[in-house]
Amino acid sequence: MPYEEETTMLARTLLAVVALAIPLAVVPPAVADTPPTDPAAAKSVTLITGDRVTVDGDRVGFEAGPGRKDVRYVTEGTKDDWTLIPLDVAGDVARGVLDRSLFQVPRLIAAGLDDGSVKGLPLIVQYRDGAAPKTSLAGARTLTSINAVAATAPRERAVWAQLGQDSSVAKVWLDAPVKASLDRSVPRIGAPEAWQTGFTGEGVKVAVLDTGVDDKHPDLAGRVEAAQNFTDSEDAVDRNGHGTHVAATIAGQGAAGTPARKGVAPGARLLSGKVLDDRGSGNASGIIAGMEWAARQGAKIVNLSLGHPDEPGLDPLEQAVEHISADSGVLFVIAAGNDGPGASTLGSPGSADSALTVGAVDSEDELAGFSSRGPRVADFAIKPDLTAPGVDITAAQAGTTGHIAYSGTSMAAPHVAGAAAILAQQHPDWTWQQLKASMVGSVKPGGPLTDNGAGRVDIAKAVKQTVAADTGTLSFGHLRWPYDDEPIERTLTYRNSGTAPVTLDLALEAPEGVYELGATQVTVPANDTAAVTVTAQVKSSRPGAFPGRITATGGGVTVSTLVNLSTEVESYDLHVKMIDQLGTVPDRPDDFMPMTLMPEDGGPLISIGVNHGDSEGPVRVPAGRYLAYAVLRTRFPDGHQELSVVPVPGLEVKADRELVFDARDARLQNVETDHDDARTAGETFTFIQDRQDGRQWGARFSLDRFSLPRNVPPDPLRFRVSPTKGKARGFRFEMFSQLAALRPDGTFTDTPYQYNLLLRREGSVPGALRVRDRELGTVRAHLATLRADATGAFGAGPVTDGPVGSYTSWSQAVVSLPATPTWYFTPGVPWRRSIETMPSGRLHQTDEHAEADSYRAGRTEKERWNTGVVGPALPGNATVTRNDKAVTIARVPLWHPPLPGRSLMSSNYGGGTTTLLRDGQVVGTADKLPGTVAFPVESGPGRFQLVLDGTVSPSASELSTKVRTEWSFTSSGAGPVPLFVLRASPELDLHNAARPGVLVLPLRLERMTGATRPLSRIGVEVSRDGSSWRKAIVVPTGKDTWKAIVPILPRQGEFASLRLTARDTAGNTVRQTVERAFRVR
Structure with a gap:
């Protein structure tokens, strides 16, 4: 098979x-x-x-x-x-x-x-x-x-x-989906020195919330006290390896023949919460459930080597970190993420204030390129808090007794979790805040503060020091523009747990003039505290973060404390007001209407919901120029509703101001044409705004009405658009409009014409639009039918190169087939078109598409659609190739329109098979048509036969209902297969019928890349019953083209079947049989 x-x-x-x-x-x-x-x-x-x-x-x-x-x-x-x-x-x-x-x-x-x-x-x-x-x-x-x-x-x-x-x-x-943060470490952070003082994390419970832990690995035997599964995996076993590696980094025993590979806190007890499945993925809810379980189990430290992208605000994971820390006293040690080296790439939940967030450094204490950086999005807070080794970390390998090296902030976090366990053993009465502050305060400084935090963890120093600050980061908040020069004071408190007083000299490293220490020296009494005032004062107009470090040294103690203040860019308050078409301010509590600002400087979109016709408080907006627009709902006394789009291009924000979206002038974007009965059947309008970086913003609003229910007044469903005054720099209005003849019953069925227009206006939104037929390209469409009782639906869409992409809404005009409508197109624009064919009362069954074509103004062209013979083809995306292991067939259709640039789909194949033979023996059969099918074959030369055989349900088409293609070719090895087919495109009427007698059948050759030899023989046969065949005369007409003189034997009302055969000079052949290829009148 x-x-x-x-x-x-x-x-x-x-x-x-x-x-x-x-x-x-x-x-x-x-x-x-x-x-x-x-x-x-x-x-x-x-x-x-x-x-x-x-x-x-x-x-x-x-x-x-x-x-x-x-x-x-x-x-x-x-x-x-x-x-x-x-x-x-x-x-x-x-x-x-x-x-x-x-x-x-x-x-x-x-x-x-x-x-x-x-x-x-x-x-x-x-x-x-x-x-x-x-x-x-x-x-x-x-x-x-x-x-x-x-x-x-x-x-x-x-x-x-x-x-x-x-x-x-x-x-x-x-x-939210969450993944593991995976991309000579223990001695580097001072763990052996801490062990020598008697602290190994003994008795401290550390929860590893990860992919599970392999407690059968020698390094972890007997260390896991409890395990729980919070995923869809069958059990808590680690089949991924990530969790086992993390757990061994924390508390591995080094028992697998390598004592040097002990974890940071070999005395710690482990709790294993499987929150990531066997692929290393999970969901926020499973992780939160694991966090709650760990807290109930008495965990002092929880390691989370996982995350997902952070966004402004508190997501559920961040909320859980904050709440569980506050309620249960748990310290969460969380990987920063592996989305570096860009700024503000920190992941959640490491972005939570309470988290001890860890970046990764290499063996030289240089920040790893993959390690996520700060500052935190929205408020520029310093994160990560510190770093730890995270490159080429060797630890236990799940499912084995050996070890493996991994890199990532996943590997850095457990170093810090193990260090925190050591510190928790030393100070069992300390809160999570004290543990975090001591860890951050005792680091080895290095690297930019917004990237590395305070520096690399140093547990040896943390254990020895008797003095610690009450916080690892002293925050002065995020200041609103304009900044005054009022000083902001914070108190930094030092606690001495030793038996002798310690005098500390204070030094400040920070941007000049931003921070000031209230004292340069402070003495902390034994078993007591001492405080120093730190003052921040913004004297710079530069927005952004102002990180710094206070270093307290003395008595063998060095304590680092980060300071940070951030400032808003120049911004102002917008007071947004909306007025509907009736001139009233919407007052319903459920009328939240979207308003969007697109900044010309390329900054992020600003989008809010406006309620009761007014924003709930001012909207804070950076200074600059914007394209603004809002969608307003008007509720009329008779109960119907209408939506209006009100654009404000070129909005200048350089002071606090009111922004009014007034829909009283909003109107339908009707286009006047040469047909008085033309009405809008579908429309898409677009606002485009140039940006300073050379790119563009775009905003698109779409409406389709061809298939709306009958007897529905259509205009209330359309958008009204407010015209704009003046000419805004870099702004363009673009509208794709489709018009057709509206019937009395409110539908566009059997419209004799259709307009497909792409209209543009620079600088403004117009109040009226008008076109003339002579300005457009004209198509006289000949829509044939594939069955007797079918309807068709024509769709068209322009291809554009603007920010809104190539495709717009394709409205569909439903017509009874056959039909000869007239189509009008805006010239000079590529148009993609399609026609769907549906049996009456059913969903569509076949769907013919044309590649994009442009039309010329004032020129009339003829286009044929749904015409026969529909049969086998080798379009550009079809491939049949062989390599050392298989012959692969991909996208080779049995049903394809005969005209170049067309393609066909059917939603109702009756069945089909793809079969490959080699030297007369069946290699395999797939009970379907490709698609993609790969048959395994051994290397070496052989004679192959490829057979595609399929049927279409009569409900889809009465033509080409059974098609079979048989190729025979020689292949010596890897490469494209030399396939070719003949395409037949006779002149048929709109019922796909030919007159009895003699038919001239044009033929052309389609080749795959490997088919380079000329044809040596062509055969054409016709049949009325599919069993007896009569040969036709074939004569060449050009390169790879021929015509056949076909005797039409069937009587009126019957069908003719075709058999086409060909051989090239290399002996490769094709035999194509199409039953009921066309009708006979």
Whole structure:
């Protein structure tokens, strides 16, 4: 049997389509066409709302969930990182009740949370203080530290419909995916010296929350007191190795023949919480559950060598660190992450204030290139706190008795966790804050503070020192612009646990003029404390972080304390106000409306939800120029609602100001044409803004109306757009509009024409647009039919090179087939087109697509669609290759349109097989058509036969219902296989019928790369019953082209079948049989 990659043609529902590279797009619930999909690449995500998003390369399909046909969507972000939010929950996202991560589709797919990989989205449902956590979802896990439950939202349930009605719900989070932070150390941090003083971490419980621990390894035998599994893996056994390596670094015994490989705290007792599965991945909820378990088990130290990207605010993992630290006295030692060397790449939960966050250094104490750096996002706080060895660290290897070397901040964190265990043994009464402060204060300084923190851990010094500061970092906060010169005071306290007073000399290393010490010397009495005042004063207008270090030395003691103050960039308050089409300020509490600012300097997008027509307090915005826009909802007295988009290009922010979005002038973007009955059937409009870095922002809003329900007044579903005054620098308005003839029943079915327009305006949004037919390219379309009772749906979309990508919404005009509509196109723009064929009353069955073509103004062209003969082909993406192990067949279609630049998909194959033979013996058969199929073969020469045999259900097509292609070729070794086919394109009428008698059948050759020899023989035969065949006369007409004189034997109303054969001068052959290739009138 072959080994194979299954690639079936997707039965695609009609979906609305927008480009990925769009910072904002709004899409209605209607359906529209997408270009051909590679099913292996296409992935779908079902949102918490029940809506389904399908992504295939740069194409996105939206399918509203059951009962949600009137929902529209907002898409914002960049080409590779965007968020899709249904507008009916956009307010919940804006006010923080729904986690934006639940709608970040590319990230969900990258994390393996698409529908094909998981049963549903993993959620953490957090409840308000005082409200008991609850859920009806199966398999829920309670997370008491953050007052939440974790569960999976099954795809078949739109769970937000229930959760959104529960007033006790504070926020619904994505249960974020988390991975291990993996990319001659113990003596370097002074552990042996600490052991000599009698401290090995004896009796201190250290929890390793990781992939489990192999307690059968000699280095860890007898060290694990308890183990618990918090993953979907079958048990708590470490099959990954990461957790065992971490555990051995903390408390390994060096018993596997190498005593020098002892862990930092060989006397410590271990708790193993398996929070990462056998692949090294987990979810936030499992990690939080493990953290809570570790605290209940009495852990003093918890090691977390894991994380995920940090964002502003406290996510559930950060909340759990803060709450459990405060409630249980646990010190969390957390890896910084391996996303360096860029600034502000620190991961969560290492970003939590309470965490002792660890970066990685090499054997020379140089920061590792992979080690994540600070400062922390949003507030510029110093993180990591310190560093530890993390490059080429050798420790126990799970499943063996040996050792292995790993690198990563995962390896650095357990050095610090072991050191903390030693210190906890020495000072059993110390709080986690004291342990953290002592660890940070006793480091070996080195490297930039925002990258390395205080420096590299030194447990030997920590054990010996009798003086420690009350904090590792003295923070002066984040100052708002404009900065006054008012001094800010903080108190730094030193504690002496020794029996003699210690006099400390204080030295300050910091940016000049920012900090001042209240004293340069302080004496700390025995078993007592002494304080010194530290003052910060901003005299610089430079925004950013101002890190520094206070070093206290004396009496054999050196204590380091970090200081930090950060300042805001020049910023001002925006007071946002919204006025709807009726001139009123929206006053409903559920009217949260999105407002977005796109900075010309390329800074991050600013997006908020505006409630009650006004922002809840001012919006803080950096100074600069912006493209601003908002979406406003107007509720009319008769109950219907309309959405308006109000742009404000060229917004100058250089002082506190009011920003008003006034929708009273908003209007439909109608285009006047030469047809009086033309109405907008689909539209996409785009705001484009040049940026100072040479790139562009884009915001796209889309509407599709071809497939809206009948008898629905369509205009209220369209967006109104407010025209703008003047000409804004670097701003462009672009609109893709499709117009057709509107029928009395409110549909566009059987429209005799369709306009496909891409219109642009520099500097402003126009109030009116107008085109004339003579300014456009014209196509007289001949839409044939593949069956007697079919309808067709035509779609078109322009290819653009702007920030919003090539694809816009493809509206589909439904026509009864056959048909001869007229299509108009904006000239000079490449257009992709498609026609779907559907049996009456069914979803589409076949789908023909054309490569992008441009049209010339004033020129009329003819295009044929759905024409025969549909048969075998070798398009550019088809490959058949051989290597030393296999013959691989990929994307070789049996059904393909005869015209160049076309492709065909069908959602209803009746069945098919792919068979490979070698020297007359069957190598293997796949009970499907490629897709991709690989047949294993031995090396060496041979005579091969490749046979593709398939059928199409009559419900899809009455033509080319059974197709068989047989290739015979000689192959000596690795390389492309010499395949070729003949393509037939006779002149047929709109029913794909030929007149009885004699038919001239044009033929052309399609080759694969390996087929270079000329043909030596061609044969054409025709049959009325598929069993008796009559030969045709074939004559050449040019290079690789011929024509056959075909006798048409069937009577009127019957079908003709074709058999085409060919041989090249190397003896390679093809035999193609197409049953019911065309009709006979």
